[in-house]
Amino acid sequence: xxxxxxxxxxxxxxxxxxxxxxxxxxxxxxxxxxxxxxxxxxxxxxxxxxxxxxxxxxxxxxxxxxxxxxxxxxxxxxxxxxxxxxxxxxxxxxxxxxxxxxxxxxxxxxxxxxxxxxxxxxxxxxxxxxxxxxxxxxxxxxxxxxxxxxxxxxxxxxxxxxxxxxxxxxxxxxxxxxxxxxxxxxxxxxxxxxxxxxxxxxxxxxxxxxxxxxxxxxxxxxxxxxxxxxxxxxxxxxxxxxxxxxxxxxxxxxxxxxxxxxxxxxxxxxxxxxxxxxxxxxxxxxxxxxxxxxxxxxxxxxxxxxxxxxxxxxxxxxxxxxxxxxxxxxxxxxxxxxxxxxxxxxxxxxxxxxxxxxxxxxxxxxxxxxxxxxxxxxxxxxxxxxxxxxxxxxxxxxxxxxxxxxxxxxxxxxxxxxxxxxxxxxxxxxxxxxxxxxxxxxxxxxxxxxxxxxxxxxxxxxxxxxxxxx
Amino acid sequence: xxxxxxxxxxxxxxxxxxxxxxxxxxxxxxxxxxxxxxxxxxxxxxxxxxxxxxxxxxxxxxxxxxxxxxxxxxxxxxxxxxxxxxxxxxxxxxxxxxxxxxxxxxxxxxxxxxxxxxxxxxxxxxxxxxxxxxxxxxxxxxxxxxxxxxxxxxxxxxxxxxxxxxxxxxxxxxxxxxxxxxxxxxxxxxxxxxxxxxxxxxxxxxxxxxxxxxxxxxxxxxxxxxxxxxxxxxxxxxxxxxxxxxxxxxxxx
Numbered sequence: 001x002x003x004x005x006x007x008x009x010x011x012x013x014x015x016x017x018x019x020x021x022x023x024x025x026x027x028x029x030x031x032x033x034x035x036x037x038x039x040x041x042x043x044x045x046x047x048x049x050x051x052x053x054x055x056x057x058x059x060x061x062x063x064x065x066x067x068x069x070x071x072x073x074x075x076x077x078x079x080x081x082x083x084x085x086x087x088x089x090x091x092x093x094x095x096x097x098x099x100x101x102x103x104x105x106x107x108x109x110x111x112x113x114x115x116x117x118x119x120x121x122x123x124x125x126x127x128x129x130x131x132x133x134x135x136x137x138x139x140x141x142x143x144x145x146x147x148x149x150x151x152x153x154x155x156x157x158x159x160x161x162x163x164x165x166x167x168x169x170x171x172x173x174x175x176x177x178x179x180x181x182x183x184x185x186x187x188x189x190x191x192x193x194x195x196x197x198x199x200x201x202x203x204x205x206x207x208x209x210x211x212x213x214x215x216x217x218x219x220x221x222x223x224x225x226x227x228x229x230x231x232x233x234x235x236x237x238x239x240x241x242x243x244x245x246x247x248x249x250x251x252x253x254x255x256x257x258x259x260x261x262x263x264x265x266x267x268x269x270x271x272x273x274x275x276x277x278x279x280x281x282x283x284x285x286x287x288x289x290x291x292x293x294x295x296x297x298x299x300x301x302x303x304x305x306x307x308x309x310x311x312x313x314x315x316x317x318x319x320x321x322x323x324x325x326x327x328x329x330x331x332x333x334x335x336x337x338x339x340x341x342x343x344x345x346x347x348x349x350x351x352x353x354x355x356x357x358x359x360x361x362x363x364x365x366x367x368x369x370x371x372x373x374x375x376x377x378x379x380x381x382x383x384x385x386x387x388x389x390x391x392x393x394x395x396x397x398x399x400x401x402x403x404x405x406x407x408x409x410x411x412x413x414x415x416x417x418x419x420x421x422x423x424x425x426x427x428x429x430x431x432x433x434x435x436x437x438x439x440x441x442x443x444x445x446x447x448x449x450x451x452x453x454x455x456x457x458x459x460x461x462x463x464x465x466x467x468x469x470x
Numbered sequence: 471x472x473x474x475x476x477x478x479x480x481x482x483x484x485x486x487x488x489x490x491x492x493x494x495x496x497x498x499x500x501x502x503x504x505x506x507x508x509x510x511x512x513x514x515x516x517x518x519x520x521x522x523x524x525x526x527x528x529x530x531x532x533x534x535x536x537x538x539x540x541x542x543x544x545x546x547x548x549x550x551x552x553x554x555x556x557x558x559x560x561x562x563x564x565x566x567x568x569x570x571x572x573x574x575x576x577x578x579x580x581x582x583x584x585x586x587x588x589x590x591x592x593x594x595x596x597x598x599x600x601x602x603x604x605x606x607x608x609x610x611x612x613x614x615x616x617x618x619x620x621x622x623x624x625x626x627x628x629x630x631x632x633x634x635x636x637x638x639x640x641x642x643x644x645x646x647x648x649x650x651x652x653x654x655x656x657x658x659x660x661x662x663x664x665x666x667x668x669x670x671x672x673x674x675x676x677x678x679x680x681x682x683x684x685x686x687x688x689x690x691x692x693x694x695x696x697x698x699x700x701x702x703x704x705x706x707x708x709x710x711x712x713x714x715x716x717x718x719x720x721x722x723x
Binding site for chain 2: 026028030068070076078131138139140181183186187189245247288289290293294295345346347348349400401402403432433435469470
């Protein structure tokens with residue numbers, strides 16, 4: 001029913017855009033059609049993937065429809081719908097693949113629709129130099145390239161992270177917000193953001209089952225400690241300016257952690273675990289400038305998680321008789337901790353480009369207390385683990401008027417153990433707006449159990465992508 | 471007595487010629503800059519720019535909206551926003567000064583400062599570099615001397631001043647005597663080899679001569695790009711707010 005309603009809305013918008021609004025000269029309709037297909041090159045029965053060499057990883061057809069327009073010089077609107085489908089057929093164990101009542105293949109074909117963005121922007125709202133954007137929007141903070149520690153207003157798309165589609169690497173999901181931007185001078189801006197929803201990162205398909213299996217628990221309970229009211233909303237404030245050719249930013253975020261954190265572990269007759277979405281405050285600063293022809297940037301964030309306690313419940317057995325349970329309570333996190341990133345890029349002659357970042361603290365990492373490390377076995381080199389360090393290099397070579405691009409990116413995990421991940425890519429611009437790319441995801445070294453990316457050592461894959469923008 | 475007179479005449483002619491040529495080169499360049507970016511230039515310009523990139527048999531067409539503001543005693547401001555093709559729509563390029571250039575990439579919702587190492591890079595796959603499109607004027611960075619003069623054209627040799635970080639070591643500039651604007655510009659690399667050649671055409675709009683067409687050829691690669699300004703509107707009194715990061719992010723109509 002929900003899906004049908006969405007179809008109806010999309011259909012009406014398209015009809016309106018073609019008929020009713022077509023005379024509106026400011027209306028712009030654009031979009032994308034994209035195919036992304038990946039094939040595993042290795043066998044694996046691992047924690048995250050189970051496949052043989054030659055198995056398809058993902059066969060995804062993606063469409064994007066963007067509608068934007070201006071009501072007048074001050075008011076504009078922006079919509080983006082994303083649709084995803086898979087070339088497979090949707091089988092269930094209990095029935096044949098049937099169609100919908102109008103013979104639409106809605107029940108037998110994979111299809112998902114997402115309202116990615118929908119917002120209205122009012123320039124000079126109430127006073128001069130104040131812009132207000134209301135609605136679902138992407139608000140990007142910080143100066144780092146790709147992975148930063150300041151860009152906390154939109155949750156990471158953790159589901160697409162596992163598709164290995166480079167277009168979605170470290171993608172953040174837009175959120176519904178009131179975004180006030182006040183320009184105080186040629187170079188300065190004060191921004192206040194009130195997020196009208198709590199942030200939750202989408203997790204990969206099957207992640208609940210995976211968590212149960214890896215933790216050897218029967219049940220998982222997920223909770224949050226927020227209330228759906230104004231007082232408990234997420235918000236952020238940022239001041240950015242330029243001094244002596246250096247762009248500076250100072251920001252404060254008060255909101256929830258967008259990823260689930262383990263809170264308790266019950267080792268009773270029916271083992272279970274509880275996860276929760278905690279709250280945090282982040283004080284941050286960032287800069288960017290150019291030194292000796294290179295761009296240089298940096299971000300530092302001091303993260304203060306709200307007081308959260310962890311619990312482990314262990315059965316007490318005496319002479320083979322269960323006599324009760326013992327609760328061990330402890331603080332989950334250290335009081336406050338830093339994450340930071342520093343990086344730079346440089347354009348060499350003849351189309352060579354190099355980009356380098358040093359990162360302390362991936363988006364899913366926290367500084368857990370000693371007790372949490374002990375009881376929940378939190379450590380470096382795992383997802384949702386302790387803070388680790390990474391080098392993120394990127395080398396590109398463009399030629400023939402930017403029509404061809406060869407790119408070699410990677411992530412080098414340099415914590416207690418080291419892992420090397422390489423993501424080579426070749427891109428060909430066949431025509432304006434039409435790009436064919438091929439590449440791979442290869443973890444070439446790293447301990448499979450003690451590094452974050454080493455776990456994907458047997459998940460080497462090759463992908464092909466074709467996209468057209470119109 | 472006669473000998474003395476001859477020496478005097480020769481000496482006078484020598485001094486006069488020195489005065490004539492050095493003054494002429496600088497004054498010609500001043501006249502040109504006055505018409506390009508100075509008191510005789512339009513205060514501001516708004517136009518649609520058609521960029522055609524020719525590589526071998528392929529031709530790529532880009533459409534941009536451009537705004538420029540002529541600041542008499544400081545750097546000119548320029549803003550360019552791509553209208554088409556779709557994959558670069560709303561990409562924006564803002565120049566506040568030669569050290570303050572910004573690129574807006576809507577796909578990443580980010581404004582990035584362009585480092586000086588990138589200034590010599592191709593602007594969106596064209597034969598123009600970021601520096602070609604952001605530079606305004608020559609005399610700040612180059613010394614000039616006149617090397618040729620015909621009935622219609624002055625030819626100046628511009629040599630890069632010491633310590634200046636500009637991609638071209640030398641420029642041969644052909645200036646029309648009629649419009650006092652460049653018609654041919656040959657730019658040389660650090661080894662003294664010709665790198666690019668630009669041919670320019672002007673259009674009379676009201677009381678102004680405006681460069682309305684440039685063909686830039688990369689002499690090393692053999693490719694060329696043309697820029698044509700259409701729907702040119704002059705002296706509209708453009709608000710300085712247009713030349714800001716705020717406007718750079720806005721969707722172009």
